[in-house]
Amino acid sequence: MLHDMKPEDIAGDYQEITLNLFGNMTRKILYTQVETPYPDGKLIVSTTDPSGVITHVNQAFIEMSGYTKDELINSPHSILRHPDMPPAAFKDLWDTVQKGSKWQGFVKNLRKDGGYYWVKATVIPNVRNSKVTGYTSVRRKPSRTKVEECIKLYPTLF
Amino acid sequence: MSNLFTISPDFSPDRISGWYIFNTWFQKQTGEAIHLKMYDNFHSQIAAIKNDEIDLIYANPFDAAMLVREKGFLPLVKPFGKTDEAIIAVNAKNTVEDVAHLSPGIRVAVTEDPDVRLMGMIMLEPGDLDANNMNIDIYDTYVLVAKHLLRGDADVGIFLAEAYDDLSNMIKSQLKILVRSQISVIHHSLMIGPKLAGKRDEFQSLLVEMSNDAKGKGVLEGLGFDAWIGIEDEEMEFMIDLMDTLNT
Numbered sequence: 343m344l345h346d347m348k349p350e351d352i353a354g355d356y357q358e359i360t361l362n363l364f365g366n367m368t369r370k371i372l373y374t375q376v377e378t379p380y381p382d383g384k385l386i387v388s389t390t391d392p393s394g395v396i397t398h399v400n401q402a403f404i405e406m407s408g409y410t411k412d413e414l415i416n417s418p419h420s421i422l423r424h425p426d427m428p429p430a431a432f433k434d435l436w437d438t439v440q441k442g443s444k445w446q447g448f449v450k451n452l453r454k455d456g457g458y459y460w461v462k463a464t465v466i467p468n469v470r471n472s473k474v475t476g477y478t479s480v481r482r483k484p485s486r487t488k489v490e491e492c493i494k495l496y497p498t499l500f
Numbered sequence: 501m502s503n504l505f506t507i508s509p510d511f512s513p514d515r516i517s518g519w520y521i522f523n524t525w526f527q528k529q530t531g532e533a534i535h536l537k538m539y540d541n542f543h544s545q546i547a548a549i550k551n552d553e554i555d556l557i558y559a560n561p562f563d564a565a566m567l568v569r570e571k572g573f574l575p576l577v578k579p580f581g582k583t584d585e586a587i588i589a590v591n592a593k594n595t596v597e598d599v600a601h602l603s604p605g606i607r608v609a610v611t612e613d614p615d616v617r618l619m620g621m622i623m624l625e626p627g628d629l630d631a632n633n634m635n636i637d638i639y640d641t642y643v644l645v646a647k648h649l650l651r652g653d654a655d656v657g658i659f660l661a662e663a664y665d666d667l668s669n670m671i672k673s674q675l676k677i678l679v680r681s682q683i684s685v686i687h688h689s690l691m692i693g694p695k696l697a698g699k700r701d702e703f704q705s706l707l708v709e710m711s712n713d714a715k716g717k718g719v720l721e722g723l724g725f726d727a728w729i730g731i732e733d734e735e736m737e738f739m740i741d742l743m744d745t746l747n748t
Contacts, residue, residue, distance in 0.1 A: 380626075382599070382623070382626075382679045383623060383679045383680050383681040383682050383683075384681075384682050384683070385683050385742075385746075387685070387742065389738070400684075400685070401684075402682075444744070444745070444748060446748055462625070464745035464746075464748055465745075466741055466744055466745050468737070468738075468741055470734075470737065478738070478741045478742065478745065479745075480742055480745040480746065482622055482625065482746075483623075483625070483626045484625075484626065485600075485625055485626050485627070485628045486600060486626065487628050488628075
């Protein structure tokens with residue numbers, strides 16, 4: 343279950359948009375232009391079940407997303423979905439991992455406070471006894487050059 | 501027939517006698533004949549694993565995927581409170597303060613230690629650096645990595661954090677840390693091969709209980725940690741998946 347974002351959680355001036363998400367869900371997004379820099383030396387790690395519902399998060403995930411662990415567990419991973427990310431990127435992600443392959447890309451993630459952070463994300467299927475039991479996503483600090491390229495490219499993919 | 505036990509070649513040289521003492525203790529506790537063989541480098545150890553010569557291994561996390569998924573090894577235990585972390589360091593006189601300010605063409609000093617090198621390379625990515633635009637020099641020890649940074653014939657060194665912390669204060673005062681990883685879930689593991697799989701529960705409980713026994717505690721001190729912690733299959737699979745995401 344994904345709740346609409348609340349004005350009282352947002353830090354600073356914000357814009358509003360309603361996003362259509364995977365699974366016929368919609369979510370009211372409140373977002374700002376405030377970037378949180380990716381912390382040096384850390385990895386953000388999460389695991390989802392096969393339908394994309396979060397089952398595990400590490401401390402770096404909690405810190406960077408701004409949500410509590412309880413708010414994240416059992417939420418769809420699209421809780422991080424930023425309106426500037428083209429839907430085609432996530433379609434490619436799902437098409438790739440559902441084929442059993444590894445997906446890698448640069449992603450602008452949405453924080454609970456409406457701000458954002460860029461990551462280099464790698465997602466792999468968790469294969470146990472020949473069955474996909476979920477997906478692990480590991481995010482690391484991206485190169486600024488690549489982020490600048492994505493800032494130019496992504497608006498053209500809508 | 502004797503079983504062959506080996507240690508990841510990145511062990512600290514100060515711990516060699518500790519591992520031999522551990523092997524003697526383990527043989528006595530299990531009643532199994534176990535021969536400890538140290539390999540000089542990762543290549544020769546991997547060749548022995550591929551040749552099915554190894555029955556028990558204190559493995560580098562980088563090799564865990566191959567051991568579990570290709571060779572049917574099972575995890576037993578990991579050292580308590582000891583994870584593998586990496587450090588990116590430069591000469592203290594270097595004006596660079598951030599990895600993002602390093603330039604292509606730099607000389608990077610590393611050891612053969614595969615998981616540390618992998619973590620280090622990831623921490624260099626924000627500077628648009630990868631194996632294609634750096635010169636990588638491989639040295640036998642982290643002391644040599646430090647030495648080449650001090651001499652100025654390497655621009656950046658990738659260290660196992662524990663090895664960096666163990667450098668003398670005099671050396672450390674001439675170096676500067678740019679990044680220290682805080683990954684917390686990558687660790688070495690003691691694992692058994694298929695020939696000993698039936699002994700897994702027995703071995704695991706012996707090792708987990710080791711720190712409750714005065715003699716066992718003394719043996720652990722020689723290895724540089726306080727206790728062994730049991731590893732479940734899913735925890736190992738999680739670490740393997742994580743290493744897999746990094747190795748891209």
